[in-house]
Amino acid sequence: MTNGLAITGGVERCVLEDTRELVHAGHDVEIWHRSSEQGDDGRAPFDALGVRLHDARDYRFGVTTALRDAARFAWEGLRLRRSHLDVLWLNRPEFLPWGRVVSTFSGVPLAVHLHHAPNYRRLGPISGGRTRYLAVSQSMARAWSEAGIPAARITVVPNGVDTSTFPAPSTADVRHARRTLGIDSATPTVLYYGRLTRSKGVLALLEAWGRVLATARARQPVTVPAEAGSARRQPLLVLAGALYPDDADAVRRAVDALPTGSVLVLPERDDVVPLLHAADLVVAPSIEPEGFGRVVVEAMSTGRPVVAAAGGGTGEILSGEWARFTVDPTDTEALARTVLDALDETVHDPSLGVRCRAWVQEHHGRAPHVAGLLRALLEHARS
Template identity: 30%
Template sequence: MTEVLPDEALSEREPIGRARSAPSGRAARPRVLFVSHTGTMSGAELVLRDAVQPWTGSTAFLFEDGTLAEALRGQGLEIRLAHRRTALTALRRDASPLSALPLLGRLGALMVEIARAARRCDVVYANSQKAFLLSALAARAVGRPLIWHLHDILDSAHFGRAQRILQVRLANLSAARVIVPSEAAARAFVSAGGRRSLVRVVPNGLDLERDPRPAASLRAELGLPAGPLVGVFSRIAPWKGQDVLIDALATLPGLRCIVVGAPLFGEDSYAAHLRDLAAARGLSDRILFLGQRDDVPRLMQAVDVVVHPSVDPEPFGRTLVEAMLAGVPVIATDTGASAEILDGEATGTLVPPRRPDRLAAALSELLGNPDAYAARTDRARARALSRYGASRMQHDLADLILEAVGRT
C-alpha cells in the first residue's frame, strides 16, 4: 500500500487509499512526461518500464537512446530523445557538484528541452537522481508539478555530502511527491533533510512466471554444472559485494557459483578485479561469470540458493523479490531494505555485510539441510505475490500521479 510519512514521526504512517482503478481512457487522465537520464536497462529502468503501462499515449524524454527507449516505445509511449545526447555517467553520484561545471552548457540545453516537452504534459515524473536535478528546474519554469521517483538511498555510502544537500533542498522546494521503494529509503531521505510530508513509499513490483520444469532440466538446458550451485544476480559494482561471496566460496569446497550481471556505469575495473580474485582464490573453475542475461528467472530456478551480498544499504532489492517469486531460498546481507522485504528472517536468511565467514556459515547450513528451509521458501513466495506485484505498484503510482495534478 502507498504510505505517507507524516511530519510528526516517521514511525507513525498514515495510509493513503489505493487507486480505485488504473487510468483508462485518454480524455480522463493526465498526460505524463517520464524523464530518465540513461538508456540502459537496470533496476530503476525495469521499474519504469512496468510503471508506465497504464499511461499509453504519454511521453518519455530520454537523455540517450538504448534498450529503455525500445521498451517504453513498446508500452505505447511517445519517445523524445535529447537533441544533444549528453552521457552523464561521468558525473558520479559521490562527486562534488562542481564536477558538472564543464557540462553546464549541455545541461542547460537539456533543461530547455525538458521544459519544452513539459509544456505539452500535465505532470513531470523524474525516474532518477540526475533526471530529477534537471527536471526540477524545467518543471518549475513551466509551472508543472514534479514527482521524483527516488530509487536510491541518500546516505554517505552512496552520495557525497554536497550532493545530498543539493538534492533534498531542491526536492523540498520543487517536488510535489518523492516516491521511494522502502521505509529504509524513506528514512534516509528524511535524515538527509528531506520533508517527511513529501515522501510516499511504493514498493517496487514485478511479475514472474515460473518454469514448471525441475531445476535439473533447466541446468541441462542452460549448460550449468551439477552439484551444489549458488547464484548472485545484480549489476557488477563494488557496493554489490560480489567479492565477499567469492571469499566465502573459498572456504566451501565443491560449491559452485554463477555470477549474473555486468558493469554498467564505468565499473569495468571492479569486474576485472572479481575475475582476478577468483583466480587468486583458486576458484576459476568453480565460478562462472555469465554477464548480462535476459533469462534470469530460469537461471534463478536452476540454482540451489540466491545470495544478495550487498555491502552498503540497498534501497530495495529487486533480486530478492525475483528469487522469492522463483521459489528459491535467499540469503541477503542485513542492510537497507533487505529485512523489510524478507520480513525479518521469516522468509529468508540475513547475515551481516562484509562478513564472508558468516555468509559461508549460512550457505553451509542451508545447503546441508535444504528441506528445513522449504516452508520458509513457500512463505517467501506467498509474501512476494501478495506485496510486490506489478499491478499493485502501478495502481499506487497512478494514485500519486493523479493526486499530484489534483484529479483524484
C-alpha cells in the first residue's frame, strides 16, 4: 500500500523498484493506492509488470473524526480480506492508524516501511498487533523506537539502487551533459537536486555558496586535467528541483544575492543521470535528517563524491573514508570549506570516482536490499 503511484519522491521510486523485484522473484503483488488528480497517474510501469492496482479511499485519521475514520478503515479491511493476502506492506507510515485497523479486520499481518522520521509523538497505543517495522536506516530505527515502537519489532533494511541505471560516465558523456546544460568543461560544478526548501538545506547551501565563491576568487587557479583547459573558472552551483510556496521567495532572493552566473536553477526532472554526469560534486545538506539518503548513493554510483549532512541516513552511508565529506549543514562556514576541499580532491585524486562507485556496489546495491526486504516480508508472512 502506498499513497500515489507517480514518482514525486524517493518513497514512490522505492515502491516501484521493490515491486519490480518482488514480481521478478515470482511473488504476486497488489498495489492499493490513491488515484492521482494529476495528468500522469504513474500506472504505466505497474501495468507493464502485470500488477493489480486498487483505488483506496482516504487514509487520513483525525482526532475529531476518529469514529467515522475507524469505521471507514474497518470497511476497507473487510474489502481487503477478500484478496487473501499474506502480508500488508504499508509504505506510508503516516497512515499507521489506517494500517492497524485494516490489518485487524482483514486478518493480514502488517509490515510498515519506515522511510522517514515519525509522524506521531506517541506510537505505543497503535504500534502493536501483528505488526513489524522495516527501517531504511539505523537512525530511523532509533527515531521510531524513541516514539514508542518496541525496538524488537524493527528490522533495518537499508535501501539500495540499481547501479546499472546510475552508470559512471565516459569522457564523451561528461562533455555531452555539460554542453547540453551550457556548462564549460573547465567550470567546477556542484549539483543539488531535490526539493528546493529550507528543511532540505537549500538556503544554508546558498549562504555557503557565497563563501565558496569568495574563497575560490582568493585562491590561485587550480590545475585541471589537460582536456579541460589550464585553469578552472568560477564555480557553478546547479539547483535542480521544485520550488515550494513557503520557501520559494526566500530561495529566489538568496539566488539573486549571489554573483550573476554562479547559480543555475533547473526545473524538477525524473532523469537526473545527465545532471550527475555534468557535475564534479553533489551536495545533500538536508537540515531535516534524511531517512536514508538516496541522492548520496545515486550520485556515488555515477562516480560523484557527495558532501552531505552528518546526521540521519546520509551520515550512515558516508562512513569510513567518506566521513570526511559529512558536515553540519547549519554551519555554513564548515559546509563551504568541505565543498571546496571536496572539489580540490576531485581534481587531485583520479581514483576518487572509481572508489565512490565501488562503495555503492558493495554496500548499497540492489542485491543486499532485495535480499533483506524479501527475508523480512516472508518471515513476517509465515509468522
